Amino acid sequence: MRKLKDSRRPEILDAALAVAAERGLDGVSMRAVAQHLDLTPMALYGYFRSKDELLDAVLGRLLAEIPPPPADLGWREVVEHLANGLRAVAVRHPSALPLLFTRPAVSPAGVRIVDMVYQALLTAGVPKAEVPRLERMLSTFVIGHVSSETNGRFGTGSLDSLARRAQLPPEQLPGLQALADQLGAPVDWTQEFRIDLRDLCDLVEHLVSSAA
Amino acid sequence: MRKLKDSRRPEILDAALAVAAERGLDGVSMRAVAQHLDLTPMALYGYFRSKDELLDAVLGRLLAEIPPPPADLGWREVVEHLANGLRAVAVRHPSALPLLFTRPAVSPAGVRIVDMVYQALLTAGVPKAEVPRLERMLSTFVIGHVSSETNGRFGTGSLDSLARRAQLPPEQLPGLQALADQLGAPVDWTQEFRIDLRDLCDLVEHLVSSAA
DNA sequence: GACTGGTGGTATACACAGTAGACTGACGCA
């Protein structure tokens, strides 16, 4: 296993993000990244053993962009800070975001974030045995929401939802029919994200108080 | 835009799933699927306009595998039925699962499922204006959990979590340290999924009662 | 019987992907 250089690794990750922004994640090829740096593709293999490893590093870079929360925050604020931090990253790098759900976050930055959530839940009074589960639930929601938002699972507006309905006879979709007027309205995703998060923190608090 | 044949579409989707099971989702190439059917790759283009369209159809097939809930279930049971149905699909086709989060579910089967959740929430007494949000929250969790479980975001066991910790000095990870004994234990994902879902349904009920 | 149109494929070819392997040139140090 040959040793890898690391001098220009950050530069390469930036190039990969730039390419992703310009041509989408599928456009991130070794050739494209190399070209962005005026290099040959094979030069990258001195820094990353494979394309997969490069993409893992890109994900690590994304997570590292989340600023650490100030020390004096309460547990809810910590959770919100981290969640909003991830969402801000998503806004900055929407096209790179699918990485979040397609590969495990094994980078140091990822571990650090999980640890902060653990601490937050512990100070909230969650029993030790429940902490890992609730961390998984929260992170699943946050990553899932942010990812759905940017990759289109939540639909790209009313036009889309109308088109989907048209595939089936309306009488087979009573729920959609009953909600016809709600579904046309545009959604403020930032607000929805905040409310969902508040609800989930309420849930945590509820579990704490009912366990006591 | 040429018209597509549909006679052998199901057969092709089965072949794609079989290839995914054998060689992983990345192994699903037009050539591999064709070979599985003793065809040339180009024969598939009579049935699907592109590989993307084929994969969308595979996702539709997965969702169509979820059995419709019996008519006499309460709203919580409907939600649980659908959630467990999706999870069962995930167990049957783990390697195809990343499709769930990487492309929007625009198939009729997907629309039908969303509609059933809408109906469930309405009968639960959720105000119309809140229904779409809660559906998104629930589906985000369900898809996210199932997807995390099968694609490894939840880690592949204690060995993995130990390895992750080793990347950083332990004194930087007080949360992980405090939970050392919990984190080694194996997790019953089926149970965790059920408990999470129960908690989320409790949350829905709480919102209903506090809105009244 | 010839003509037409649709169905269900094949054959060939192109541009692009990841990456193995061998190589080149520059630089620091003995």
Next chain:
DNA sequence: TGCGTCAGTCTACTGTGTATACCACCAGTC
């Protein structure tokens, strides 16, 4: 002077999605 390491190049192989062109068959219909 010569050796080792670093940084990057060049070439080539295999595999990918898919456009274009073609062919064989079979049901009607004039």
